[in-house]
Amino acid sequence: MLEARRTDDTVELLFKGRVVLRHRPGKPCLTVGRGEASWDVRYGNWKIADRARIHPLRRVSFEQGDSIVLHFARGIRLSASGSGGRLVIELHGLPDDVNRVSLRLAATRSERIYGCGEQFSRVNLRGSRVPLWVREPGVGRGKNLISLLAELDSGSGGRWYRTYFPQPSFVSSDWWYCVVDTDAYCRFDFSHTHYHELEFWQHPRRIVIDVTEGPEAALRSQSDLIGRPRALPDWTWNGMWLGVQGGTEAIERKLASARDAGVAVGALWVQDWVGKRETKFGRQLMWNWQYSPEYYPDLPREITALRERGVRFLGYINPFLAIEGPLYREASARGFCVKDRHGADYLVTVTTFPAALIDLTNPEAQAWIVGIIRDNMLGAGMAGWMADYGEYLPADAVMYDGRPGAEVHNEYPVRWAEINAEAIREAGREGEVVFFMRAGWLGSTRHAAAYWAGDQLVDWSRNDGIASTIPAALSHAYSGGGLWHTDLGGFTSVAWKKRSRELFMRWAELAAFAPIMRSHESNRPDSNWQFDSDAETLSHLAAMTRLYTALAPYHRLVVQTYVDTGIPPIRHLAVAYPDDRDSHLCTDQYLYGPDVLVAPVLRKGARRRSVYLPEDRWVHLWSGKEYRAGRHCVSAPLGYPAVFHRGSSIHAETFRKIRRNIRPIA
Numbered sequence: 001m002l003e004a005r006r007t008d009d010t011v012e013l014l015f016k017g018r019v020v021l022r023h024r025p026g027k028p029c030l031t032v033g034r035g036e037a038s039w040d041v042r043y044g045n046w047k048i049a050d051r052a053r054i055h056p057l058r059r060v061s062f063e064q065g066d067s068i069v070l071h072f073a074r075g076i077r078l079s080a081s082g083s084g085g086r087l088v089i090e091l092h093g094l095p096d097d098v099n100r101v102s103l104r105l106a107a108t109r110s111e112r113i114y115g116c117g118e119q120f121s122r123v124n125l126r127g128s129r130v131p132l133w134v135r136e137p138g139v140g141r142g143k144n145l146i147s148l149l150a151e152l153d154s155g156s157g158g159r160w161y162r163t164y165f166p167q168p169s170f171v172s173s174d175w176w177y178c179v180v181d182t183d184a185y186c187r188f189d190f191s192h193t194h195y196h197e198l199e200f201w202q203h204p205r206r207i208v209i210d211v212t213e214g215p216e217a218a219l220r221s222q223s224d225l226i227g228r229p230r231a232l233p234d235w236t237w238n239g240m241w242l243g244v245q246g247g248t249e250a251i252e253r254k255l256a257s258a259r260d261a262g263v264a265v266g267a268l269w270v271q272d273w274v275g276k277r278e279t280k281f282g283r284q285l286m287w288n289w290q291y292s293p294e295y296y297p298d299l300p301r302e303i304t305a306l307r308e309r310g311v312r313f314l315g316y317i318n319p320f321l322a323i324e325g326p327l328y329r330e331a332s333a334r335g336f337c338v339k340d341r342h343g344a345d346y347l348v349t350v351t352t353f354p355a356a357l358i359d360l361t362n363p364e365a366q367a368w369i370v371g372i373i374r375d376n377m378l379g380a381g382m383a384g385w386m387a388d389y390g391e392y393l394p395a396d397a398v399m400y401d402g403r404p405g406a407e408v409h410n411e412y413p414v415r416w417a418e419i420n421a422e423a424i425r426e427a428g429r430e431g432e433v434v435f436f437m438r439a440g441w442l443g444s445t446r447h448a449a450a451y452w453a454g455d456q457l458v459d460w461s462r463n464d465g466i467a468s469t470i471p472a473a474l475s476h477a478y479s480g481g482g483l484w485h486t487d488l489g490g491f492t493s494v495a496w497k498k499r500s501r502e503l504f505m506r507w508a509e510l511a512a513f514a515p516i517m518r519s520h521e522s523n524r525p526d527s528n529w530q531f532d533s534d535a536e537t538l539s540h541l542a543a544m545t546r547l548y549t550a551l552a553p554y555h556r557l558v559v560q561t562y563v564d565t566g567i568p569p570i571r572h573l574a575v576a577y578p579d580d581r582d583s584h585l586c587t588d589q590y591l592y593g594p595d596v597l598v599a600p601v602l603r604k605g606a607r608r609r610s611v612y613l614p615e616d617r618w619v620h621l622w623s624g625k626e627y628r629a630g631r632h633c634v635s636a637p638l639g640y641p642a643v644f645h646r647g648s649s650i651h652a653e654t655f656r657k658i659r660r661n662i663r664p665i666a
Contacts, residue, residue, distance in 0.1 A: 002082050004068045011060055012106075013068060013080055015087040016211040018176060019106040020080075022195070023070070025058040029195075030072060031102040032057065032094065037185070037201065039395035039406065042155035043351065044136030045162070048185065050201075052100050086221070089207040101203060104195040111174045112584055113190045114572070115478040117167035117440070118453070120468040121160035123475055123572065123587045125170065125190050132166040132186040134391050134410050134439055137454065139494060142463035149495065158464060164391060164454050165440035166410075167479045168198075169226070173574065173584060175218045179225055181205040183411040183441065202407070215575045216567055219478070223566025226480040227446025231563045232515060233432050235383070237552035239264030240488075240511075240545050241314060241518035242531070245272040245283075247295040248302055255311065257532045262542035264549045267312035267383060269518055273299060274316070279352040283525065287355055288325025289317055289372050291380060303381035312383035317373065319389060319416050320355040323347065327372065328356055336365035338405070339398045346397050350389075357393060360415040361408060362400035366422075373423035383433055387448070390416045390439030413439035417447035436485075436516070450483035450516060451476065458490040458499035458522055460604050465490065466507055467602040470588050473514075477568035477575075483559065484570060486511065487520035489528070499528035502604065502638070505540045509641040510600040512548040513592045515559050515569050540639055543662055550658050554651050558593035569593055577614040586612050589642075595649035599642040608633055609642040617647035624659055639663075 003014050013021040023029040035052030057072040067081035075093040082088070091101065113125040120137060122128060138158025140147025151157025168180035170188065180186065184202030198207075208225060212218040242265050244254040251268055258265050275292030276283050286292065291299040303313040321328035321337070331337055337345040337356040347354035359365050377385060390413030397405030420435045427433075436450040453472045459465040469486045476484050488511040489504045499522060511517045522528040531541050548555075558569040567575070571591040573583035589599035589611060597618065599611040615629040621643040636642045645655045 004062050004064055018211045022106045023060050028056045028058050029104045030057045032098045033100040034097050035100045044391050045138045045156050046135045087209040094203050102199045104197050107196050111172045113170050115170040117479050118163050118165040118472050119475040120472045123471045127191050129189045137162040140464050164438045167442050171218050171478045175214050176211040177218050177222045179208045215578050220566040223480045229449050231559050237555045239266030241267040241269045243269045243519040243521050261538035264545035267314050269314040271316035287320045287322040288327050290376050300380045315382045315385040319358045348392050359400045370423045374427050378427045385435050387420045387435045387437045410441045414441050414443045417444050421447040445480045453486040455491040457492045457497055459497055473570045474572045482562035482568035483515050485514045485516035491520050491522050493522045493524040493528050501529045504529050505638050506601050508541050508544040512544045513598045517548045547662050580614050583614050595646045597644045601636050607637050609636040611642050618644040619647050
């Protein structure tokens with residue numbers, strides 16, 4: 001499987017017959033150097049620059065035995081060996097003064113590149129230079145008015161490549177993949193014709209490559225390497241997870257309103273169980289992880305009463321502590337908070353107020369926050385929660401284990417996922433409790449039960465609204481993720497951006513075809529359209545939840561398939577149709593499992609949808625009409641998104657029942 005060969009001045013490393021590395025003196029495969037980074041961050045939005053001196057390693061020799069070793073100048077060596085059917089590349093002898101490494105992998109002109117974590121703007125990254133650093137995406141994420149205003153106001157304007165969940169991995173349309181085991185800042189450059197250049201600001205522990213026979217084999221092998229979570233609990237598909245808040249009376253009133261209208265509610269997601277504060281950003285939570293007696297006077301009893309009615313209770317937590325709260329005072333006194341260079345607690349302004357960050361490199365701090373989750377959340381009867389944030393560790397922080405924040409920053413959300421998983425294990429609640437995150441890095445998918453797409457604008461925009469969620473889902477899936485969903489309706493409401501009834505309804509249609517269906521009231525609930533703002537919205541949501549619950553056997557199948565094989569529920573069309581060029585180009589529709597094709601309506605006022613159908617026998621979900629392969633413009637009024645299923649599906653009877661029984665709008 002592994003060989004090296006020399007032709008004239010060129011050395012090539014091959015794995016499974018594919019050229020992986022190609023070295024020429026004028027185009028060396030390995031470059032090293034030393035750099036000095038500058039880190040500027042405001043509200044989780046990072047601007048990163050580097051001054052570096054780079055030294056191409058032009059001369060190389062190699063020796064071949066059980067492994068292949070390339071010898072470069074200064075005693076630097078690259079070893080390549082086969083392990084578990086994969087190629088493992090490791091670097092040895094890097095001098096202490098080297099903190100910049102670039103490796104060039106051989107590329108082909110025609111290949112497309114997918115992955116690099118959750119990318120909201122581009123599915124195919126060929127031609128792009130992709131920085132990989134855990135951070136807020138920013139408002140607007142592009143060259144538009146809302147992004148410009150956010151940048152001028154607070155430095156929080158977005159860029160296309162910014163993401164909560166980057167990952168140093170990618171999958172090629174030639175169906176090989178690369179995973180880099182590092183926590184450092186990276187930049188992957190896919191803009192060159194004959195090579196991909198991977199830059200790391202730290203010595204990578206190892207680089208793993210596999211060459212496979214097709215997309216499913218690539219996704220399976222990569223996911224086996226990275227790790228997958230357990231399946232979602234079966235109660236997930238009893239109904240949507242309705243996002244409500246405001247106190248005991250308010251959530252009971254909203255639950256009654258939903259159920260009276262026929263909305264299937266499997267859980268209430270109540271983020272303000274800890275109480276709230278009013279800020280210029282909206283109603284924000286009090287980050288003290290104990291239930292608020294003002295909002296929820298007897299929360300454990302309320303949770304029990306809800307459970308008796310078939311409704312779970314989900315909460316919220318993040319790794320910050322409000323400095324006004326008793327938990328912060330305890331953590332600070334015990335030295336559990338991240339420090340600044342003067343040894344004081346490093347207070348980070350997240351939106352409008354400062355907060356302390358728990359030092360997850362401190363074993364005692366880890367045990368302490370595990371206990372908080374176990375006692376205050378699981379002990380109260382919660383069936384799950386949002387484990388928010390993870391992007392804000394400052395680069396100049398000083399950690400308990402002695403490392404600077406820059407070396408721990410990307411690792412931090414992985415540790416945060418581990419903490420939440422450990423609390424569930426300690427409580428003996430695995431398989432019945434679920435937590436969901438937005439931030440991540442390599443290894444996060446092994447621990448976090450599920451992910452959501454973060455804080456989209458409450459609009460239709462391609463950069464940061466409902467339309468941005470499809471590329472996010474597809475790239476997340478190419479990166480090993482699978483149990484993924486969005487805030488139904490979006491979250492971020494700023495300036496003139498307010499959620500409309502039509503947007504809420506279209507987002508509900510999208511949410512029904514995902515493993516989890518969960519809503520959010522947004523950061524400004526009083527200014528935005530809600531599920532109960534009028535009778536038509538309630539009726540529409542009731543129909544979409546009936547659709548979601550009717551698909552329960554199918555949801556269960558696609559989730560278990562992912563857990564067993566690594567093939568994600570939400571899939572790029574190219575995963576099933578790798579030889580179909582148009583399938584590779586589709587970035588606004590997706591396959592949900594093996595048999596369902598979903599083309600959500602993503603434009604305001606649209607009542608028809610252009611859909612691409614690959615070569616197969618497709619049946620329109622609502623009419624039962626059969627369609628052949630090709631591009632079609634189909635009717636898609638409110639309540640009837642453009643969805644098709646394979647005519648040969650073993651779930652055809654489930655789809656026929658949906659067609660007969662679910663009529664969203666009379």
